[in-house]
Amino acid sequence: MIQHVIQPTFQLSNGVSNNTLDLIFTTQQESVAGLDYLPALSNVSKAHLMLKFNYILGDSLPEVSSNLKFDYRKGNYSDLTKFISASDWVELFNFQSVQCMYDTFILKLNIGCNRFVPVIDTRKKS
Secondary structure, eight states, X not given: OEEOOOSOOEEOTTSOEEEOXXXXXXXXXXXXXXEEEEOOSSOOSSEEOEEEEEEOOTXXXXXXXXXXXXXXXXXXXXXXXXXXXXXXXXXXXXXXXXXXXHHHHHHHHHHHHHHHSOEEETTSOO
C-alpha cells in the first residue's frame, strides 16, 4: 500500500498544522495525481485541511510483471504525441507544485504508453 498524504492535515488553533490525521492509501503510486492541501472548509479554530486530488480510475497502469516490458521500437508515436498534445497542460498544472506537475505529466505519459506502445513478454523468444 502507498500512503500519499505526506504533510500535516490538522490545523491547530494557532493556524499551524502539525498532525497528519487524513490519509489516502492506494495500491499504485499512479492512482493519485495532483494532491493539494487546501485551507479548512470553515473559519473554526481547529479543523482538518481539505485534500484535493485526482483519483485515476479507467486508464490507470496495469500491473506489469518484471517479465513484461514496453516494446518501444513498435510504439505508435504519432498517436502518443496527439494524446499528450490533447491535454490542457495549463489547466492541469494550474496552482500545482513542481512535484505535482511532474507527477501529473508522468501519469499522463504512462497512460499514453499503455495505449500506444505494445507490451512484450521477455520470457518468450520472438
